[in-house]
Amino acid sequence: MTKTKNIQNTAKELYMDYSATTPTRQAVLDEALPFFVEKYGNPSSFHSTGLVAKRTLQDARERVAKILNCDEKEIVFTGSGTESINLALKGIAFKNMIKNKGLGKGTFITGKIEHPAVLETLEWLEKFGFNIIEIDVDMNGIINLKQLQNDIKKNQEEGLPVLLVSIMYANNEIGTIQPLKEISEICHKYGVPLHSDGCQGAEYLPLDVTKLGVDMLTLNGSKIYGFKGTGLLYKNKNVIIESLIHGGGHENNLRAGTENIAGIVAMAKALEIAEKEKKKETIRLKKLRNYMVKKIKKEIPKVIYNGSATKRLPNNVNFSFEGIEGESILLRLNEAGIRVSTGSACASQSLDPSHVLLAIGLPHGLAHGSIRFTFGKDTTKQKIDYTIRELKSSIKFLRTISPEWNKQKSWRKR
Amino acid sequence: MTKTKNIQNTAKELYMDYSATTPTRQAVLDEALPFFVEKYGNPSSFHSTGLVAKRTLQDARERVAKILNCDEKEIVFTGSGTESINLALKGIAFKNMIKNKGLGKGTFITGKIEHPAVLETLEWLEKFGFNIIEIDVDMNGIINLKQLQNDIKKNQEEGLPVLLVSIMYANNEIGTIQPLKEISEICHKYGVPLHSDGCQGAEYLPLDVTKLGVDMLTLNGSKIYGFKGTGLLYKNKNVIIESLIHGGGHENNLRAGTENIAGIVAMAKALEIAEKEKKKETIRLKKLRNYMVKKIKKEIPKVIYNGSATKRLPNNVNFSFEGIEGESILLRLNEAGIRVSTGSACASQSLDPSHVLLAIGLPHGLAHGSIRFTFGKDTTKQKIDYTIRELKSSIKFLRTISPEWNKQKSWRKR
Amino acid sequence: MKVEGNDWFYTKEVKEHFMNPKNFLKEEKEIKEFNGYGKVGNMKCGDVMEIWLLIEKNKIKDVRWRTFGCASAIASTSAMSEMVKGMSIHNALKLTASDIMDKLKGLPAIKVHCSVLGDEALREAIKDYESNNN
Amino acid sequence: MKVEGNDWFYTKEVKEHFMNPKNFLKEEKEIKEFNGYGKVGNMKCGDVMEIWLLIEKNKIKDVRWRTFGCASAIASTSAMSEMVKGMSIHNALKLTASDIMDKLKGLPAIKVHCSVLGDEALREAIKDYESNNN
Numbered sequence A, B: 001m002t003k004t005k006n007i008q009n010t011a012k013e014l015y016m017d018y019s020a021t022t023p024t025r026q027a028v029l030d031e032a033l034p035f036f037v038e039k040y041g042n043p044s045s046f047h048s049t050g051l052v053a054k055r056t057l058q059d060a061r062e063r064v065a066k067i068l069n070c071d072e073k074e075i076v077f078t079g080s081g082t083e084s085i086n087l088a089l090k091g092i093a094f095k096n097m098i099k100n101k102g103l104g105k106g107t108f109i110t111g112k113i114e115h116p117a118v119l120e121t122l123e124w125l126e127k128f129g130f131n132i133i134e135i136d137v138d139m140n141g142i143i144n145l146k147q148l149q150n151d152i153k154k155n156q157e158e159g160l161p162v163l164l165v166s167i168m169y170a171n172n173e174i175g176t177i178q179p180l181k182e183i184s185e186i187c188h189k190y191g192v193p194l195h196s197d198g199c200q201g202a203e204y205l206p207l208d209v210t211k212l213g214v215d216m217l218t219l220n221g222s223k224i225y226g227f228k229g230t231g232l233l234y235k236n237k238n239v240i241i242e243s244l245i246h247g248g249g250h251e252n253n254l255r256a257g258t259e260n261i262a263g264i265v266a267m268a269k270a271l272e273i274a275e276k277e278k279k280k281e282t283i284r285l286k287k288l289r290n291y292m293v294k295k296i297k298k299e300i301p302k303v304i305y306n307g308s309a310t311k312r313l314p315n316n317v318n319f320s321f322e323g324i325e326g327e328s329i330l331l332r333l334n335e336a337g338i339r340v341s342t343g344s345a346c347a348s349q350s351l352d353p354s355h356v357l358l359a360i361g362l363p364h365g366l367a368h369g370s371i372r373f374t375f376g377k378d379t380t381k382q383k384i385d386y387t388i389r390e391l392k393s394s395i396k397f398l399r400t401i402s403p404e405w406n407k408q409k410s411w412r413k414r
Numbered sequence C, D: 001m002k003v004e005g006n007d008w009f010y011t012k013e014v015k016e017h018f019m020n021p022k023n024f025l026k027e028e029k030e031i032k033e034f035n036g037y038g039k040v041g042n043m044k045c046g047d048v049m050e051i052w053l054l055i056e057k058n059k060i061k062d063v064r065w066r067t068f069g070c071a072s073a074i075a076s077t078s079a080m081s082e083m084v085k086g087m088s089i090h091n092a093l094k095l096t097a098s099d100i101m102d103k104l105k106g107l108p109a110i111k112v113h114c115s116v117l118g119d120e121a122l123r124e125a126i127k128d129y130e131s132n133n134n
């Protein structure tokens, strides 16, 4: 317990929840800072103060386009990853509705383990008449490609055009990386555009949109050491969508409103740093990830490693612990200064455990008993060792008081 | 010209364009700064790092609700003023469309001099079947109340429900303040909710939503020394709208996406400072405004003071100068370090001059020849005097070379 | 505004009972001392609770429990176990979820119905005792 | 990236011609020296241009102008006036908007068709001269 205190007292909390959000990098903040008090112009203003902002915006757009290997006109800066996803999906939907005088006609296909930003947007679009299909994943969380192809084919044959396929790049809970290139080949065979939610992939995976084969890609700042409340949509120029937020002609008429220059500069800088560190950090974190996985499997009995062993983000570890519930593990770790997340319903606003864990086939009990550790720039072997020590003792204690854990052994008097 | 150089060299540009955007106040930035690198938690995270963010968010919401005199649950933080407007208008529209299986049935009423965020959103909604009415304004820019009442009445009688009236609090170009209370009384007499775009009003006008009588109110950070890319919608709990951005349950299910904590804190702080300084600054700027208006009228011949003399923001001065075009005035002032804006089409992306100036009855020529000076916290009498001096010489020179100015006098050889 | 880094989600009382629960069953062999047993909840909801009572002369002499669930479930069982020790069966049967919550100085609304199973488990255990001893 | 505070929207050439235009008509009385006059544009579009030519032996000896419009309109008239001085009518008639733009090292796309009226005004003025002198 002295160790815990030390960590808390030095305010060096042991953050293992980088997939929830990241701190802003100091270098990112430094580059964005002048755009608050000093260079505060509005890019639409026709004077030198505005021009500084306009050039800064243009420059940020070019820097991002270079990383994504696309045209700068194909970048739309948004106010979050969620807004970018909404723009992509509703942008397609509204275009279809306008063509059909209000009614949505056609199918959207997505996966079962998508982020709520995708699933709830599509659920909402269902109300306007669209047909929504959620493709299954296997026990590793990989999308069923055959089912995808069949569903596209069947819909097209039945005269229901498939308007868009949206499959995430990497999953936020179990870190599973989807085979985007193969998915895109299937989509393009049938002339269907592909959108991908790349929020969790941006820090560690390649972002060349041509190589990925995506027609739209969502990224955000809050997962890559940028600013919260920033995001972007890459949209291939051949894909035509409606705007989600109308007003001035900002962002190529796709997102009106005074541009968040500081946030956009932060986004460009964060992506550049990610790009530069990608290779090295992937190697470093993969090693730490494999170390942690091995050690947990060895030192704690009856655990389930959730997700794919290989097609996985380098910074994601997700385990279910038999016989105990995730929130209670999370809060005991929290007392030890360690910040993690859980798929348990108890730590969320809902009553059901993680839809991702259920989709890969976990029973409710194990889904409630999951803990996600996600690493980042300040994660070290020492911190992982400390985490495992605290994890072990928490698990041991909680199992002692768990009727589930002691079920087999339990007996009643008489 | 030495004076100009001085101003430029000390990097103290003479900004007279506070209605385009404001710099962030240092005190606002200082309060928001810790939420980038140090207190970076996600309010949805169920651990202490997240809790800090959650409490900060809650605190900011309470501070804003106190200023608006509403319930904290009635505040929805958004990614800009434009998004807030889109949420209010489309929120009502989509609800109606879902009820009517996709088709929009009903009328939206707005004013002729609204911001593009309102006008273009409604123009877009027209495509889904909604009926859009734009009420005229008088030569001061005040909405025609009789016409408003008649249009509401006529529509309701014809069985077309009026779904929403949206009238701005204060105009961004000519500073005209609308009689919101009277407008709201008309609306409420017919059971129609009232939304108001208050972006330009927030710094100087009262924000008590009960006294204003509005059911929804849009504010943003970029006009009140907060952050660009921040805004909010006050929505009375009795008004039911659809969300614009779907995903998690953030912002009472009305705006999904990881909250921009720093930006939201900045918004709360900016509103608090505005509230505190409102009275004093209004008096100070009104004096400066009246001084400038009087001096321009006296020292420059053939000018038109656009907008209302009394129902006007304290920081807005808008003149048309006969015989010359606005962009050329603007750019000559810009060379002298002075930043202003113009209603001329030449300084925008469009081919038409300001729709606001046309709506108050200005002919094209005078609309092209308008200049807006908007004051802010750093505006002083000395700066105004310098501005008037430079303005006079620019006007004089541009009139010398203007065929319009010399028309009456012009004659041809022979 | 209080936004301390290690602020807790639950009250101080919940935290104390969760971090240092009282009267839980440490070892299987303790069970044979007890004469009333109840179990409520299910895994789908994510909360299960077992309780053992030692009842003598209509009084609860001792109590043990085990709980699967979130912090509030564990804390509320622990708090309940302290409350009922020494209580008459008569009074114990009158114990409600809100009594337990009061003892914990409150719980988040969303936690109440799923995690405060203590009163139900208690009634089960008393019923079990009575059906075996009457 | 260049984001200097006083960077200009137009090229250096446009800026120079706008801030210090050449050959504009300073006083009404100058007009009587000239023998060709043209006027193009209208107030609705926001650009109007007048030009006076002094033509001798099919050569443009001198030129004056007035322009209502944005910086690029003023600059392009000024640039044009420098270009045509000394030109034969024959060559002046061949002058195009893009020649003027080249002289200014370019203009924003949106400015081209509305503000470069110099070539048209020039043709008007030559036509005027010819109709009065033939």
Ligand SMILES: Cc1ncc(COP(=O)(O)O)c(C=O)c1O
Binding pocket: A256, A257, A258, A259, B019, B080, B081, B082, B083, B115, B117, B168, B170, B171, B172, B197, B199, B200, B220, B221, B222, B229, B230, B231
């Ligand atoms: C009156 C008015 N409404 C709305 C807006 C839009 O606000 P934002 O740029 O934050 O989207 C502005 C400013 O741009 C404005 O002046």
Ligand SMILES: Cc1ncc(COP(=O)(O)O)c(C=O)c1O
Binding pocket: A019, A080, A081, A082, A083, A115, A117, A168, A170, A171, A172, A197, A199, A200, A220, A221, A222, A229, A230, A231, B256, B257, B258, B259
């Ligand atoms: C996979 C995924 N998609 C989308 C989002 C939404 O991003 P934002 O919070 O910026 O709206 C997140 C993170 O919250 C995410 O992890």
